Amino acid sequence: MQFSSTSVGRTPPTLLTLVLLSGMSALSINLLLPSLPNMAVHFDADYKIMQLSISLYLLTNAVLQILIGPLADQLGRRPVILGGLALFLLATLGCIYAPNVETFLAFRMCQTVIVVGQVLSRAAVRDMYEQDRAASMIGYVTMGMAVVPMIAPAVGGLLEESFGWKANFWLPFGLAALALIPTYQDFGETAAKSGRSLLQQFREYPELLTSPRFWGYAMSSALSSGAFFAYLGGAPFIGTEVFGMTAAKVGFYFGAPAIGYFVGNFISGRFSVRFGVNRMVFWGCWLNAIGVALSATLFLAGLGTALSFFGFMTFVGIGNGMSIPNATAGSLSVRPHLAGTASGLSGAIMLGTGAALSALAGALLTQDTGAMPLLWLMLTTAVLAIFAITAVIRRERRLGL
Template sequence: MQFSSSPARRSPPTITTLVLLSGLSALSLNLFLPSLPNMALHFQADYKVMQLSIALYLLVNAVLQILIGPIADKAGRRPVLLWGLALFLLATLGCIYAPNVEIFLVFRMCQAIIVVGMVLSRAAVRDLYDQDQAASMIGYVTMGMAIVPMIGPAIGGLLEESFGWKANFWLPFVLGVMTLLLTYSDFGETSAKSGKTLIQQFREYPELLRSPRFWGYSLSSALSSGAFFAYLGGAPFIGTELFGLSAAEVGIYFGAPAVGYFFGNFVSGRYSVRFGVNRMVLWGCWFNAAGVAMSAILFLAGFGTALSFFGFMTFVGIGNGMTIPNATSGALSVRPHLAATASGLSGAIMLGGGAGLSALAGTLLTHETGAMPLLWLMLTTSVLAVCAILSVIRRERQLGL
């Protein structure tokens, strides 16, 4: 099959296609989280082993993003997207029919190939727009994407209780087929092939890695989202074990950050051009830290509840909705000719850190410790994110940018 031979290959993708590509990647991350306890029973595995399905997925995501960027700069966005979607469908079937937890985790790691949708939808936006306008467009794309994780865990909890855990993999499979067909018909190539070999493409990485501004943008995004990834690793335990919530209730509560993320993305889409990416990232990082700090204060005072814990996570979502689109656009604009490579590398930094924080959060929590170890971890990463974007602002003042 020649995926690149469609007549639509020269027409730019619509925003609907970009939203679906990003949204499918987000859905695959968190749809099945309410099913983790019952999946552990099905596979006769420890809950902490099942939690590896989050951390390993994020880790493979990070590695793949390092590879996807240069490959897409060399071969084009369209063929890499189409092959990635096809492989995702095969991996999802593997998860559904896995006979034991080890094989399930292998196919779960293979599912991470869907990260092509997130990396290349953002790179395509940067192909078509300048920095501030790209931040605005990425904000709108991820605002639409936020609908998916907002309702994903709630749908996952309902599917789990109605049809069992496998339904949470059949749904992304069906959506993956639909997205593949839409991408084939609508996603035209947005970037000329670089004409370089893969070795030459990978040799472009030092140009990015030597840039303090690239690191500042990437770390502000990684550390800000790190609070959310730690939440992914710890919140299911807090909801089910500490507060005694059902799978469906955890799914509903779990969507609190996505509600905020949707709003934060709207703010990015509406105001990034007006205020600029640096100010938007800084404000987002402060929102993130403030939400975690208020939640921690309530728990230290003895007033922490399920409603307060999940409710204040809305501020984490608002902060990330403002930070991630703008920091991503900033990182992609440091070297515009390396947009896909920069998208992949910055995403790898974000998800690599997220994998570690997600796994760490799962190991820190016990009935005796309560929620505080998770909140301290989230607060630390949030404060470091503020420091990262302040370093970018200081660097640009020194350079007179």
């Protein structure tokens, strides 16, 4: 393990700190979902405009991750994470006191700075462990993180009905303020400063972008998670408009994939070292596709219900819990000396794809269409993920890796 000169007297972060930092990013995405219909009313905006608080968030998140990786490789993980938490607090206050939807969306995009926790917790794990062990540890980190999206929509729905939509921003504000304390005390530096300027760091992107292995891992993660991001964009509408559910009930059902994600991450933590990252990603992508296919089959047969729609999303969660940690570890291991840059770039690809799919899902759905446009979109991305990891496996076999 490497330590910078600024880390004297500090130890590497504990698993609990890494889970906390990753969870803050997930919380900021999921907590407000049940509030979107009522927020549209508050700001006198169309639901499709309000839904941009998800798709624009993901898009800005993707762009920011491109910057975070090189910045953290240059300055170290610790100062970037602490600065990100402080900026998140200011952006959240901006969301709470926004006078109109345009101002709200601007501060909402600024909230994406919290992604430093997710990007750099993964990079810190890769700093400390080799590929398969890193996949296992990332699995445990994201297993703990999965608790957040499991309960966040339900909590968000209850807060919405009890105190109004602003409560879904006061909660992450308070938690981020509290998170500053253990982060400052526990997150010792895990990587030596690169000693290179940001421009020099960016010049190393071609080393990753020209690697077929990096693209294979990054796209299998992006496309596998793409089914979930499409769900993020469309499921609130399906729940409220198609099935006539309340915000609290949508929030309760919405956590179904997070339950699966928790299980999938446990499987990753337990078996990645034994079976290797490629097999885990391959099996995860298949489970993801099977879950969506089963749900679509029921709707085509006229038997689809809210329970089946949300229930089969647990398969998507399990698949993502197996594929994402292992694909992430794979992409970070292509060029270990660029772990921070690779973490940011692979995350940017995943979230950029997710932003597009989330926006597309919101645009496709009307009360007349029902759930099928969303399910077809999810199934397409799930199948493409299988092709992406299969290409990696075949190439490694051909090269004898």
